[in-house]
Amino acid sequence: MTGRETPVRVFLVDDHALFRAGVRAELDSITDEVDVVGEAGSVAEAVVGINHVRPDVVLLDVHMPDGGGAEVLRQVRTSLPEVVFLALSVSDAAEDVIAVIRAGARGYVTKTISSQELVRAVVRVSEGDAVFSPRLAGFVLDAFADRPGAAPISDPELDLLTPRERDVLRLLARGYAYKEIASELFISVKTVETHVSSVLRKTQLSNRYELSRWASDRRLV
Template identity: 65%
Template sequence: MSDPTETNGTAGTETAGDAGKRHVRVVLVDDHRMFRTGVQAEIGRTEETGVEVVGEAADVDQAVTVITTTRPEVVLLDVHLPGGGGVEVLRRCAALMADPERPTRFLALSVSDAAEDVIGVIRGGARGYVTKTITGADLVDSIYRVQEGDAVFSPRLAGFVLDAFASTDAPPVDEDLDRLTQREREVLRLIARGYAYKEIAKQLFISIKTVESHVSAVLRKLQLSNRHELTRWATARRLV
């Protein structure tokens, strides 16, 4: 969360004094504890940012429980979570998002910049999507914008959403891709990008054996024979 090139175009419009007058209650949902700790340290300085982190969760069930209990104004939501992913959290929290008096709004915060991930959570009801290269200052600004009802996207990702919702002839669901779990999709993309199993295991914080199991499941579900066919399949769907 330190890349200065990541911006939503409006950071810096509030002074430190202005930030101190604002307040927003936030829940962090991400299955990597170290990442949650880092985000908490970056944005959770309440006296400085006005952001109060009122809960954390590492999977779908935990997320739904924490969100419904604390009723935050904004949820920072990872796309890939055990138990069904961010889309499942959005589905189960739909009533909270629709509450006219006290809506809970969702901002996706993910390492993924894949079009299907972005479009999936936006269709699910999220108000925005930023990647984990975003700076702390821009993330705080994005949280407040989402709280106020704005839609917020990292610059490159906005095009995915515009294209998806402008297109009337594109199929809404890829049946083959829909057979895969969120984690299998993540492994699929990394394989297609040329990552070795060891590199994938390190990036996703899982064992090499687990990576091998996911690859086998992907090949079986897609009826492919090897990683070369898998790469061609992913490239044809612009997942790489």
Template identity: 80%
Template sequence: MNDQDPVTVVVVDDHALFRRGVRAELETTARHTVSVVGEAGSVDEAVAVIAHRKPDVVLLDVHMPDGGGAAVLARTRPEHPEVVFLALSVSDAAEDVISVIRAGARGYVTKTISGRELADAIVRVRAGDAVFSPRLAGFVLDAFADRPGATGVVDPELDQLTRRERDVLRLLARGWSYKEIAAELVISVKTVETHVSSVLRKTQSSNRHELTRWASDRRLV
């Protein structure tokens, strides 16, 4: 996507009136920066529209009768890893926030958000930021923080990495060279290479770019 092009968006929500309202609001307040290219009212519709339109960002309702946002994420992210998901929900419950972020959404905002704020959130998640409504970020920090008392959420793929492998991956995903990582962690370049090879194997990644996306999806960066 060219920096001058509007961010393309698909709105997924089981309430047609709400979808129309979001579209109208974005067209009014952000027509030069955001373009709604599709809508869906169910999981099956969402999967089909995302595959057809290939939007930059999907605005995703958390609760829908046929599986909700988590089901959409599970069925679309493997095939379309380039699509970014931003949860847009009436719920501000910790378990809803944590589950949809764990499933792969890049942010979570509530439906009390204004049109301009929503447009800004869409642009920011497309650019790589993690965006949350006030106070919701605390839920995520608590759930993902590696500290005593945190609300742990199990991720088997992440848990298979050793602490040192996570350290190496985190720095690698930030763009550090092997030499810089070695100096920071006080290990040899050869040891860094060994850790990277292990991480590639465990995450089933084939290159640094895929590792960076993998780390970003799990908020290691």
């Protein structure tokens, strides 16, 4: 063991059982720096398991049928802020990277990573570092660095909304009533209702609560 008195306790979240088994076997065979203490194949299983086991690091798949890694983060981070999340995904798409980092992950690596590199990434995030596969670091810097020339990361869903719809959504997420939004934006209540209906349709959400969470996830609030 190098530099640690106890191994990093790791929880695996991925909807492919064979992949989980492979990662567990690899990690168990090559190092005593990490200890796989649990696993889950769905968002619901992950939330229950993480709350029960309270691991140091969660290795988190981004795409799962019932909501994906970002949903796990949303349900767990408030109650267990000390747990660190490292995304481990086949996807290297900018929108996936930014979505999970905005949700609260400490890093993002792709499934092409070697076993030894994965161990180093787990240990590093457990110690407070942010870890990204080389190509992905630029996405994060561009999305979060407050500097001239930073290239914004495209959010396909957000891009569907007009500037006025974003204004209405921002105020709605802050808790404004329709009448207050109308007064703030100098439009009629009927126009506010029209914009909200349009935003619900474009985002495929069903109510104000879901819209508020959607806006918060994209840091519109």
